[in-house]
Amino acid sequence: AQRVTQPEKLLSVFKGAPVELKCNYSYSGSPELFWYVQYSRQRLQLLLRHISRESIKGFTADLNKGETSFHLKKPFAQEEDSAMYYCALQELDTGNQFYFGTGTSLTVIP
């Protein structure tokens, strides 16, 4: 069963516009949710995790348990935000396995 769904494979926004990358999950227990980012020619790296409640590079993500969503948002997109973004879920109740979504490729148009 698909634990993490990212409905948009590609997303383009203009520089300075708001951006939202969608992530929905399916898990009945207590999940830990993450956003990972992969910039061109770089390795996958953690962007943020929901328990930290941090804002990294202007990005925030709120866990909505009612809608089982963990959308990533930024009010003003920058060209350097162009990258591949993956939402990931960690099952804390059943052994800590990670599930990744299929990813969203974000392009910020100058």
Next chain:
Amino acid sequence: DAGVTQSPTHLIKTRGQQVTLRCSPKSGHDTVSWYQQALGQGPQFIFQYYEEEERQRGNFPDRFSGHQFPNYSSELNVNALLLGDSALYLCASSLVSGHGRLGSYKNIQYFGAGTRLSVL
């Protein structure tokens, strides 16, 4: 600190062969997870090693096996290679806090650059 290192970076094999991929975790980390990333897909969890034991496994056949050494480095072995095994194989390391098979897992995963396996 070189971070997570994987070798080799690229590998070409033929169907039926066996392959071994290697991973050295980030300094101070004791847990290694392996992922398969097919083209256009997100990473798929293969298994995780902690204290030299496989502690969690994803939905992969027994042809996929692994090992963790006392220095925390790890190997991924794939036997009887199929064309569909062609993918980027990622290693991620982390530090488990807590004890036991289902110890807490609060630290983030650091990924290696991956090994690109092509099966012809």
